[in-house]
Amino acid sequence: MKITDITLDRLRLRLDPPLHAAWDPEPRRHFDATIVRVHTDEGVTGIGSGDTMAGFEQVQHLFVGQDPLDLVRHVKAIETANFHGGSYWPLEAALWDLAGKVAGLPVATLFGNAARALPAYASTAESKPPAERVEVAFQVREAGFRAMKIRIDRARVREGVETVRAVREALGPGFEIMVDLNQSWRMAGDTADATDLAATRKLVRQLAELEVFWVEEPLPYADPDGFRTLRADSPGVRIAAGEMHHSVPELLRYLDEDVLDVYQMDVVLAIGMHRARTLGELAKLKHRAFTPHSWTNGIGLLANLAVAAGVGGGPYFEFPYDPPGWTPQRRDFMLAEPVPITADGTVEVPQRPGLGIDLDEETVQRCRI
Numbered sequence: 540m541k542i543t544d545i546t547l548d549r550l551r552l553r554l555d556p557p558l559h560a561a562w563d564p565e566p567r568r569h570f571d572a573t574i575v576r577v578h579t580d581e582g583v584t585g586i587g588s589g590d591t592m593a594g595f596e597q598v599q600h601l602f603v604g605q606d607p608l609d610l611v612r613h614v615k616a617i618e619t620a621n622f623h624g625g626s627y628w629p630l631e632a633a634l635w636d637l638a639g640k641v642a643g644l645p646v647a648t649l650f651g652n653a654a655r656a657l658p659a660y661a662s663t664a665e666s667k668p669p670a671e672r673v674e675v676a677f678q679v680r681e682a683g684f685r686a687m688k689i690r691i692d693r694a695r696v697r698e699g700v701e702t703v704r705a706v707r708e709a710l711g712p713g714f715e716i717m718v719d720l721n722q723s724w725r726m727a728g729d730t731a732d733a734t735d736l737a738a739t740r741k742l743v744r745q746l747a748e749l750e751v752f753w754v755e756e757p758l759p760y761a762d763p764d765g766f767r768t769l770r771a772d773s774p775g776v777r778i779a780a781g782e783m784h785h786s787v788p789e790l791l792r793y794l795d796e797d798v799l800d801v802y803q804m805d806v807v808l809a810i811g812m813h814r815a816r817t818l819g820e821l822a823k824l825k826h827r828a829f830t831p832h833s834w835t836n837g838i839g840l841l842a843n844l845a846v847a848a849g850v851g852g853g854p855y856f857e858f859p860y861d862p863p864g865w866t867p868q869r870r871d872f873m874l875a876e877p878v879p880i881t882a883d884g885t886v887e888v889p890q891r892p893g894l895g896i897d898l899d900e901e902t903v904q905r906c907r908i
Contacts, residue, residue: 540641541580542607545599545630547592548574550906552872558864560664561690562721564729572836572873574903577633579607585637586896587629588838588873589807594625602630607637614813621785628811632842632894635812639893646842647888650816650849656885657844657853660686660717662834663861668698669705676706676714678862683884686715686752686855691742693722693734700745707749715752715855717779723756724783733758736765743773752855753777753801760784763798770800777801782832783809787818794821803857805832807839812846819850833857837871837878841894848888856886872906875899 550572557566573592577585585607598620602613613634617627639646647655661679663672672689679687689706691699699718706716720742722733734742739757746754754776758765770778779801784790787810793799802822806812809832819829829852831843840858847856858880859870867877875897880886889895 540583540606540608542577542603542605543580544578545602546576546578547595548576548903549908550574550873550903551908552869552906554869556864558664559666561666561692562726564726570869570872573629574838574873574898575629575633577607577630577637579637583637583640585633585635585640585893586838586898587632587634587636587807587842589629589632589805589835589842590626592627592629595627595630598625598627607634608641610634610638610813614811617811626808628807628809629839631811631813632807632838635842635845636893636896643892645888645890645892646845646894647848650812650846651851652849653851654848654853654888656881656887657848657856658686659684659858659880659884659886660688660715660855661860662688662857663690664859664865665861666690666692666695666699667702669702672702673705673709675862676710679860680710680714682860683880683882684858684860685713685884686717688717688719688755688857690719690721693720693731696742700742700749703746703749703751712750716749717753717755718746718751719755720757722758723760723780736762736768739765740769740772743769743776747773747776751776753779755779755803756782760789763793763796766798767796777828779803781809785809787814790818794818794825794827797825799827801828801830803830803832805835805839806843806846807835808832812842815846816850819846819852823850828852828854830855830857834859837867837874838894838896840870840878841889841896844886844888845894858886873898873903
């Protein structure tokens with residue numbers, strides 16, 4: 540089998556009303572997605588998505604004409620291309636989707652088949668005042684979730700803590716709460732300094748008193764000593780990070796030096812599926828958690844789910860959900876049906892060969908840029 544072509548569909552969904560994501564400097568008025576298709580001479584096509592694939596046309600020749608099932612070769616080639624400024628992990632997702640189709644198996648089976656479903660947590664996007672966030676929390680629980688992640692804006696920390704307190708009091712101890720501080724990396728144009736260690740230590744102690752399940756991305760990635768300090772300060776709360784950490788050697792150092800409780804590398808944004816599998820298994824062997832970030836679209840979510848379920852990640856899987864601003868219908872607009880959660884709050888691995896992607900080709904045509 541040979542790769543005959545790799546095509547990109549660049550899509551844009553207008554957001555009206557816009558999404559006021561906590562990590563965005565400006566309201567998000569559109570949602571872009573790039574679909575990667577790997578075509579072969581045997582008629583099997585693999586599909587992936589995630590990062591923008593900007594500039595991929597310059598390195599496409601590295602893959603066309605190759606056997607699509609030479610996965611390790613392709614991972615190494617993607618890493619060499621990424622070194623020069625790209626981020627082409629959606630191509631790897633498409634290659635795994637193709638491999639699953641050739642094998643007639645879900646990709647999660649190829650990655651180990653440790654779980655066929657994972658408990659999901661509703662990963663919210665917007666900073667909301669306490670009463671509004673409590674209202675959404677009740678909707679989240681009604682939808683089946685038993686856990687939710689709340690964003691705290693670094694400029695509105697007091698309100699953020701009160702929001703967490705209000706949700707805890709309203710939904711009780713049986714509902715898990717994660718908190719994301721979004722301090723490890725920045726969107727383009729966001730030049731504000733991260734919150735200093737002293738203030739972050741104080742905040743994490745407050746959140747520990749509210750029995751949050753984990754505190755996510757509290758410090759920049761370049762401060763592993765600070766992460767370890769937070770863990771020592773507040774042993775009752777887990778420290779999570781790594782969603783956009785692109786350096787495999789640095790993540791190996793994190794594991795070796797026991798920097799985090801929860802590792803969250805995104806397979807279509809940060810390090811790819813093959814490397815995430817290795818690091819996720821190492822984390823589990825060290826009795827640490829692996830539960831990847833999945834804030835792209837339904838295709839990226841399915842790629843992360845395949846790896847997490849394959850190696851037995853958890854204890855929760857990220858499911859972006861914050862109605863009315865962010866819903867599965869918006870997130871998965873290119874799919875025939877949005878990826879669902881079950882009534883008992885799990886997200887199931889599709890049992891179709893590959894990643895389980897079913898595109899809505901009419902929407903793809905309509906939204907193509």
